[in-house]
Amino acid sequence: MQRSAPRPPLRFSTQTLLLQVAVVLLVVLLSAAVHAWLTYDRVGSEAENQALTLARTVASDPSVRADVQAISAREGTPPAAELAAGPLMQAAEAARTRTGALFVVITDETGLRLAHPEPERLGEKVSTDPSEALAGREVTTRNTGTLGPSAGAKVPVYAPGSSAVVGEVSVGYSMETVGQSVARDIGPVAGTAAGALLAGVLGSFLLRRRLQRLTLGLEPEEISTLVHDQVAVLQGVDDGVIGVSADGRISVFNAAAQRLLDLPDLTGGRWEDAPVPDQVKSLTRPGTAGSDALEVVAGGRVLVANARKALHRREDLGWVVMLRDRTELQELTRQLDAVGTMSTALRAQRHEFANQLHTLAGFMSIGQHRQAREYLAQLAATGPLTFPVEQAELLQDPYLQAFVGAKGVEAEERGVALRIGPETLVRGQVTEAQDVTTVLGNLIDNAVNAAVAGAATERWVEVEVLDEPRDDGGTLHIVVADSGDGLAEGTDAEQVFTEGFTTASGPLSMNLSRNLARNGRAGGQGFGLALARQLARRRGGDVSVLDRGRQGGPGAVFMATLPHTTAGSAEAPGSLGTPGSLGTAESVGAPDTSGTARSDTAPRSAEMKGDNNDG
Structure with missing residues (x-):
């Protein structure tokens, strides 16, 4: 069976694009998740506060307090049918219907339900711990009861004209409702996140295009190889090489050029301000064909200088000036003539x-x-x-x-x-x-x-x-x-x-x-x-x-x-x-x-x- 040829590795610019897209996506998702969690927590806290307010309202109703005290003082628990038709059930359902709460539950001092949205559960022990409220403390809770997950509050019910706790009121709002509220609030956030993701992807693509243009479409390994080759060539030849960029700055000034001109490294300086013989500078001035070679004397040497225009895909890269030492050749010629x-x-x-x-x-x-x-x-x-x-x-x-x-x-x-x-x-x-x-x-x-x-x-x-x-x-x-x-x-x-x-x-x-x-x-x-x-x-x-x-x-x-x-x-x-x-x-x-x-x-x-x- 013939194996398929291995896939060529992704280009560096493509890898960069994918990495940038992944980073942008991760940032957007994390930001959206954090925002959603904060929104969820905020809406849940609002539901708890609403439940606490409603529970306080119900627990402070004088009739509720009197009815709860009366039932708590009786021997045994009234039948479920009696409780379902009683005033506590009516008051609790009226409050629940009016506010849209998941449940409004009233219990006696032992935690038995005196009012509940499901009549068949009247007279039973509540599914969540009422001890905090029965101890006289108000609490907010997020738990799962017989009606599902909810965000609620428990408030003690005091006997009329007394500080004795005779029961408690438990109010809860469905977490599904909280989730719906979060979904409504998270919509604009999701749209913003999607826009940010799209902008990030577009920016990454434009950056990839610019990177390709700046590197002439070369990979980092190719650039590294070119740099090593350039250093080896420029520093390994006896001819002086001076590179002048299109903006008039010296980009290359190899060791041979420094030796022939008896000058330090001038890389980065302005070409027109460089202490180079004017005859050499004239080779790169506008209107110069760059084909003629000149003999100049510099650094105690006779040099032959010529310049060539550097172009890449019709882009002006500047000039390359070459310097060759003819001093020894002239000395040998003179000696040979003698x-x-x-x-x-x-x-x-x-x-x-x-x-x-x-x-x-x-x-x-x-x-x-x-x-x-x-x-x-x-x-x-x-x-x-x-x-x-x-x-x-x-x-x-x-x-x-x-x-x-x-x-x-x-x-x-x-x-x-x-x-x-x-x-x-x-x-x-x-x-x-x-x-x-x-x-x-x-x-x-x-x-x-x-x-x-x-x-x-x-x-x-x-x-x-x-x-x-x-x-x-x-x-x-x-x-x-x-x-x-x-x-x-x-x-x-x-x-x-x-x-x-x-x-x-x-x-x-x-x-x-x-x-x-x-x-x-x-x-x-x-x-x-x-x-x-x-x-x-x-x-x-x-x-x-x-x-x-x-x-x-x-x-x-x-x-x-x-x-x-x-x-x-x-x-x-x-x-x-x-x-x-x-x-x-x-x-x-x-x-x-x-x-x-x-x-x-x-x-x-x-x-x-x-x-x-x-x-």
């Missing part, structure tokens, strides 16, 4: 060295030993094959030597001569190579771009580096000058440190897609100076403009201060005149620098600083 440039230079030097060896071998093979010696002397006089950086021997740190050498090769390929200023003095060793090379590399790249774009015929970039030893780590002071045209007229000196600005061509678009198309690789222009300044300031230093430069050259002069970046002094400062170090050379098309390699039209940065101070 390595490629150095490899090209080394291949050229290897080719030239091979030609020199072939020349020597040719002299030796034809027996021209004197010419060979003269050729060797000429090679010794011109120096070894080195990188095209003038006075690079002033840099004693090997790391700076290699880095500046690579930059010199790059600059030479673009027709720019890179040289070290005469006031350069670096005695310590660089301890924070990444930050130093990032700042120095960006300043040199910016200067080379400006020199290439400038109008001067002789293109050059001059770098001066000075370390200031301290116990807690030395400070590097870097000054970079170029032969470019300086800052454009009307350009504020602080404007060059904003994202998307380059001294080579002015403000650039920061649209990532256009950058990719123009450069053929990740990253755009106009972020080097902004990144350099943020890195320097994060270390307690700064990058600033010392001189704006002038049209036709020399160009602008930039200065960077990097605290806590050097330590001690170089143990074996390498001279760039030794093989494998940086220096001047004839290789790779470098101009002859043995003589007056520097013209008067290319002043050093120190001289430019002096001119700036004079002017």
